Amino acid sequence: MAPGGLPRLAGLARWAAALLLALGVARAPALPEVCVRCPGSVRRWSRVALFCERTPARSLRARCCLDPEGAVLGLDLQNCSLKDLGPDFPQAHTAVIIDLQANPLQGDLASTFRGFTQLQTLVLPQDVRCPGGINAWDTVTSYTDNQICQGQRNLCNTTGHLEMCPENGVCVPDGPGLMQCVCADGFHGYKCMRQGWFSLLTFFGILGSTTLSVSVLLWGTQRRKAETS
Structure with missing residues (x-):
């Protein structure tokens, strides 16, 4: 090996180790x-x-x-x-x-x-x-x-707690001594009475169109007031 080769290799090894350590720290979760x-x-x-x-x-x-x-x-x-x-x-x-x-x-x-x-x-x-x-x-x-x-x-496994949920609801644990009722697949709404999936696209579509209509109405009203003043 040429003179000075070993020091260069040692330097490269230290550099590689430092790089791997830095990459490991960067990947570590907060x-x-x-x-x-x-x-x-x-x-x-x-x-x-x-x-x-x-x-x-x-x-x-x-x-x-x-x-x-x-x-x-x-x-x-x-x-x-x-x-x-x-x-x-x-x-x-x-x-x-x-x-x-x-x-x-x-x-x-x-x-x-x-x-x-x-x-x-x-x-x-x-x-x-x-x-x-x-x-x-x-x-x-x-x-x-x-x-x-x-x-x-799991209190949901005990007799009596199952009856606390509506017919289309499911009891799930929520921590020590706690539980909650969630709607079974395909049901939603008050006491899980509504069947079918709740459409977020339809909901936000109606909400968006209503908001736009109200905004246009208010803009037109304010403009007429400004023209007559």
Whole structure:
């Protein structure tokens, strides 16, 4: 090899490594704000860390366990001095496990977890009630310093809740102790009474033509007033 060849090769290797690193950072999904709700990172011994490390494709970033697409699978906000979970908390609606112990949380958390249909393990301060109550979970275990709600139940599978939906509606879970009725395929409108697909093209066509007609009428009226004044 010619003199100076090795240094040039080493320089090219460093340049290539830096380029690959830059491309990797550019492709990395943005970190959700809920992951930096409080300083620090997930501790290696925590339940969220142990859950995340079971699958190599998952990654720990700040206070979150993320999947390769950047969705939140685990959230560890323990010991963050939180009285409420903040407006960014719904970003964690895809989480399977959430740890909120050692926080002075206040109020009822039921509506806070609306949409958290994937949640299976929730760790709370010992004096905070599991959202939805004990009937929303398979097990609720109390310890001296925390309470663990495990196994979110699908209330749509229980007798009685199915009757809450209209004849053409379907019950779907909407978080711990929560559910909602959605219209079955091919139905829409009040109590899912109307059959057939709702045509957005027709709706916006009528809305657009009506808006145009009213605008032309108002323009003509204002012009006549200006000519007579």
